Amino acid sequence: MKLTRKEIVDQLKNIAGKDRVITDEQVLKENSHDRYKKFETIFGVYTNPIPAALVKPADTKQVSSILKFLNKNNINCVARTGGTATEGGLETIVENSVVLDGSQMNQIIKIDETNMLATAQCGVNLGELEDRLRKQGFTTGHSPQSQPLANMGGLVATRSIGQFSTLYGAIEDMVIGLEAVFPNGEITRIKNVPRRACGPDIRHVIIGNEGALCYITEVTVKIYKYFPENNAFLAWALDDMKTGFTILREVMVEGFRPSVARLYDAEDGVQHSFDQFAEDKCVLMFMAEGNEHVARATALGIAEVVEKYDGCRPIKAKIIENWFNHLNWGPEKITEERELIRKNLHIGFTTEVSANWDCINTIYENALKRIKADFPHIDDLTMLGGHSSHSYQTGTNLYFVYDYDVVDCKPEQEINKYHIPLNALIVEETLKAGGSMAHHHGIGKYRTQWTRQEHGSAYYILKGLKDQFDPNGIMNTGTIYPVEPE
Amino acid sequence: MKIAVCFKIIADYDRMSEKDWEWDDRHFIDISFVRHIFNCFDESALEMTLKLSKQLENLPDPCELTALTVDDEQGDLFLKHLIAIGFDHGVRIQCDGRLDMRFNSHGISNLISRYIRQEGQTLVILGYQGGDGDNGQTGFLVAEHLGWPCIREVIEVTVAESSDLLKVKSRIDGATLVQRVKLPMVLIMGHSLDSPYLRVPTLKQKLNAKKKPLTIVSSTELGLDNDALHSKDKTLMDLHRHNPGKSCVFLEGKTAQEQAKKLYDKYLKQRLSL
Amino acid sequence: MKAALVLSFDSNSLQQQAHEINAMLNHTGTQFSNVELWLFYKDRKPEFSPEIFCPLSGIKLIQVEYVHLPESYLDLLVALMGQCPMDLLLFTSDGLGQELATRLAYRLNGSSALKVEDCRLIRDTLEVIKPVYGNNLSARFVLKSSPYCLSVAKQPFHPVKMILMELLKIKTILLNQTQPWWVKEHLTILDPPKTGLSNTDLVLVVGQGAGNKKTVDVLKGIADTIGAEIGGSRPAVMNAWIDINRLIGASGLIISPKLCIAAGVSGTGVFSVGIKNSRFIVAINIDSKAPIFQIADVGIVGDLATILLELEKVILTDKNKKQVHHIVESRIETQ
Known part of the structure; x- marks a missing residue:
């Protein structure tokens, strides 16, 4: 027998104490989603089932008791702390879910x-x-x-x-x-x-x-x-992403380890005002840091690599340093974004993928081409571009960035009209070329249809973990693992 | 109706840190490494004008919008942006780089009004203040140069029954003034709650805007040489950065409750006669 | 040097504006041989004027017909300057003062400056100090030609008293005024009564960091219970969280309460000028590097809503305790 909403709440109160169980409707609504559905929720529309309760456990023992109770009664649990997830991982898609919020x-x-x-x-x-x-x-x-x-x-x-x-x-x-x-x-x-x-x-x-x-x-x-006094910024403007990827690869393969290694295309650069310093150009940037000997050698070595390539024009380090110091997202930026979305019906999202060096540029080009060719509402797009921001010996990531005007659609239709199809086109092109569909946001709930394809035969192992550790399937249903038809 | 909106690009001062506030012998501050943005009052003026032109669409006299700035090449990018979102013309008036125009509202307004007279605009809209000089005078002086009336602290502009009549809401001492006015006119935008942010162009609009040329006019083409532009009003002697001289005591605490209690007991209680 | 102080009798802020002009007279090292008060009025001829902290050699009462039109004042001022020229005119800090200073100087080939914090006469020229670069710096200028028309800087709220004017010094000016050709009709909608914001001991100022309207509404509730007036930074006002007449900063109000709590305000130059005169500033911000902490006496890094809700609790508990205490005391008295 399934427990009713009230029974769930009462029992949780018994376990955690009544102050730790929150049932205020607005709070529950806010905890029914994450930044994936930021558009509709800004307009006060919440389409996910509203969780039965938000519980803020005091310690590990309470977490244990709560999970035991949820597991016994087949109640879906969504784990949450800071709530900055972007891929739907925090959405409560099952009726009467319980959000377990560890922020206290x-x-x-x-x-x-x-x-x-x-x-x-x-x-x-x-x-x-x-x-x-x-x-x-x-x-x-x-x-x-x-x-x-x-x-x-x-x-x-x-x-x-x-x-x-x-x-x-x-x-x-x-x-x-x-x-x-x-x-x-x-x-x-x-x-x-x-x-x-x-x-x-x-x-x-x-x-x-x-x-x-x-x-x-x-x-x-x-x-x-921590040696911030040794930080050294280096940046160049260049014509195309392909050269940029080649340089990134060489820097990594030569064994340099800058803390920051980023490559922006011209479109994406505009939202960072790079066009003010390098109009219609890609921007390649590095930061060397750490012990002064290491930082100096890293900066020198990278400059030597980059300067071998034609057409790289140096950009003042101070520009990049100033930009970088204002890159973090605090509450003020999130509010600014919310207000812009509300006033101008204009919104932006990202999809981050990764791939080895031999196919990264193919993915970059194909995904953009595909969107321009196949996305039916391309005229509503105000920005379409990408950057690489995390490099490895073997490859790098790609952060696709897309902004659009939300035209002629209800708030709750936004993700279906724009976000989901755009995300899908990028994921498809990435997997087709042999890359990975999620570099660092997680799979969440909107890329699960490709989880099997992502892992191929190794899905056996991934599936085994779920079967072993969460046999009742109460842990964040629909995340990482697709919801299996009953 | 021909409308000109004059705007200014400024450095995003919020991104400057304490050590960035230093100046050279001529009292110039290096702001070249900081991103530039529309002065917020000008941004309102630009967006409001786009909304106004939408209302004028159905009237027989079509609207022609000009975005105008007095700047060097860095202004071009912003003019292109404005063309992409619906301005018909992007005009940049270029002065001799040796001139310090920061505190020279007279020179700037002289340039603007000459261009307006030359092009036959009947409505000029500007932001209330902003820019390195923080002069707050350009709009008033444009009105003086042109000999036109002027309404300051405008918060809303709509079309009245015909295209040479506007309904203008503005702030005056302790009240909102609503006037039906005849053109020509200079409007100076204050805080507009309706259009604080400029819209964003689509990819297509950006692409189309790239094809449109900008108009670059030199100050000499407007009949003003360096001598004529030289400020006869004031001379900058020096700059000063205030040091607040305070050292903030940060209240630590394991919980918000603890911090709030500390704040109250140590600092607030004695100051509040609760 | 001859100076005139230009005020409007019918202004809502007359006494505060007079205070701001007094503040300038106080600062300035310049000695004036002759200071006149030029007071505009519309219908009823004033008998009282705000107290001016320097001896007045004369008072001119100038009737203005079209009070909503700066152009009317300008015509009158030009005419008056023709009759009795002045070297320096001090205008109010508000929009009208700024407009008149600028346009009059233009018409009379003088020099002007706005938001002037200080001025002094050095030989034949006038030096002024005013903010530049978004209130991040202040600059000293030499003004080149007289008449010098200055709009003074805003000051914290401290209205001067009204006093009876000395009849002998008064001269009434009545000049012909032409009807403006450009105004077809006009309507004045008076603001609701002023907030107590300028003149209160405790102010809670909210910024972008509050996150959303709902949180701001909660903060308004807290302000109510702890007896604070609420104010907002420009973004908070532009988001329509806080009413525009509660805007704090260079383009809004300058406040100086005993205690100012700035919550979720990053502390830009144009904002900080609005609260820096407060006697004690508490800043709450999630970003420990926010510039607001540079002007704060005490800072808390953390979530503003959580902290303020806790603060409300602490204050309420203390209040209740006191009330109980009062009751106990009064019982003792009656016994």
Whole structure:
């Protein structure tokens, strides 16, 4: 027998205490979605089922008790902390879901300067942790644009990446140990050691699970010494993305590790005002940082690589530095965006993919071509472009960016008319050429139709994890794994 | 009806940090590395004019919109943007780079009014203030040069029954003034709640705008040489950056509750006679 | 040097405007041989004038017919300057003062400057100080030709008293005025009564960081319970969260409460000028690097709604305690 909404709420109150269970309708509505549906929700339209309750557990034990209860009663659980997800992962698509919001588990547990470790509960804001560390001369090295708002739990759950990833790596390179709770209430702790050969690296079951396998309650990341005084910015304007990718590759293959390595096309550059400094040009930029010897050598080496290529015109470093210092998304920028959307019915989204060096430019060109050819409302687009912002020895990512006027459609129709089809065209072209459909936002709920194709025969392993750890399928239904027809 | 909107591009001062506020011997501040944006009052003026021209569409006298700026090449990008969203002409008046026009509203308004007279516009719209000089005088002086009436702190403009009659709402001391006025006229935009942000052009509009040439007019073509433009009004002696001289005490605390309590007990209680 | 102070008797802010002009007279190191008050009025001839903090050599009462038209004032001023020339004219800080200063100087081949914070006579020229670069800097200028027409800077609210004018000094000016050709009709819609914002001890100023109208409405509730007036930065006003007559900053109100709480305001130059005269500033912002902290006495980095809701609780608890205390005390008295 399914529990009624009231029964669910009552039982949750018994477990967590009544102050920790929120049923205010507006709060629940706000917790029924994420930034994927930002358009309709700005206009006050909420099309997902409204969750039964939002629960803010006090500690890991409560998380365990709550999950055990939800699991026993087959109630869908959506894990949430900072709420900055962009791919629908936080949408409550099942009736009477319970949103488990870890934002009140917000203690920085330990900063261990000897072993270079920082341990934080899932609800610790990354910006706050970073501020604390910087005061002591350290950094996490993790700096996604959502830093002012995102919390540690969500950052690990979505396999997030930051703007300095080329040097510090993405979240999976930073996480040393974890505590997570599985739907049956099992609390698991993975200890903090530098490396081991004791079976498969089980951290990767948890990192990036998007709340579909377990609930992350505590995270330990490594920390780095922080030398902002050595930061060096370098940038060039160039004619085409293809050359840009070639240079990026050479920088990486030569072994340089800038913290930032970015390549913008001219269209995408406009929204960053790069056209004011390099009109109709692509912009390639780097930041070298770290210990002064390393930073200097990195900057010199990169300049040497780039200057071999014809047609690269240097851009003043100060321009890039100033731009970069204002790139993060705090609440003020989000509000500004909301107001612009509301007043001008104009909105923008992104789709981030990745691929090896040999096909990245093909994906870039084909996806844009495909959109221009096949997207029926191309006339409503105000911007279509992309950039690469995370490079590796073997390849790079591509961030497609598209803005449009929402014309002749109800708020709730926006995603069907624009966002979903545009996203689909990009994913299709990426998979066709051999890339990966999601580089760092996670699969969420709008790319699950391609999860099998993404993983191919290895889907067997991915599927096995769900069967093993969430046999009742209560963990964030419809995320990562497609909803199977009954 | 021929309408000219005069605008100014400014550095986004909010992106300048303390160390960026330094100047050279001529009191110039390096703002070249900061992105530039429309002065916010001019942005309102531009968007409001586009809305006004929409209303004029159905009248027999078609509307011809000119966007006008006194600037160097950096203004071109913004003019192209304006053409893409619906302005018919993008005009840039270029002065000799050696002239310091920052505090020279007289020179700027002289240039603008000469161009307006030459082109036969009957309505000039400008933002209320802005730019490095923060002069707040250009609109008034354009009205003086042209010998036209002027309405300041405009918040809304709509078409009255014929195209040479406008209904203009503006702010005066403690009241809103609604007037039905005849052209020619200078309007100076204040805070417009209706059109604070400029619209964004579509890809297609941007592409089309690229084909349209901009009009670049030099100050000498308007009959003003450097001598005539030289400020007879005021001379800049020096600049000064205020140091607030405060050092903020940050209240730490494990919870918001703790922070609020600290704030109240330590600082607010004594100051509030609650 | 001869100076005239130009005010409008019918202005809603007459006493505050007089205070701002007094402030300028106070600052300026210049000695005036002769200071006149030029007071415009429409219907009823004034008997009182705001108190001016320097000896007046004369008062001119000038009747103006078309009060809504700056052009009417200008014609009158040009005529008057012909009859009794002045070296310096001080105008009010509002839009009318700015317009008159600029246009009159143009018509009389003088020099003008707006938002003037300070002025002094150095030999034959006048030096002024005014803000530039979006209130991020101030500049010192030499004005080149007289008459110097200055619109003074806004000041925190401190209206001067009205005093009876000395009859002997008064001269009434009646000049012919022509009807404007361009105004077909006009209508004046008076604002609702002024907010108490300029003249209160506690102000809560809300900025873009509040995030949405709903949160702002909650903040308005908090302001109510803690007895604060609410104000907004330009973005908060442009988002229609806060009424435009509560706009704080260079293009709005300059406030100076005992205590100002700035929540979710980043602290741009044009905003900060509006609150920097407050006796004590508390800033709440999620970004620890926000410039608002540079002018704040105390700062909290965090979510503004959470913190303010907690603050409301603390204040209410304390208030209730006090009330209980009062009751206990009064009981003792009656016993």
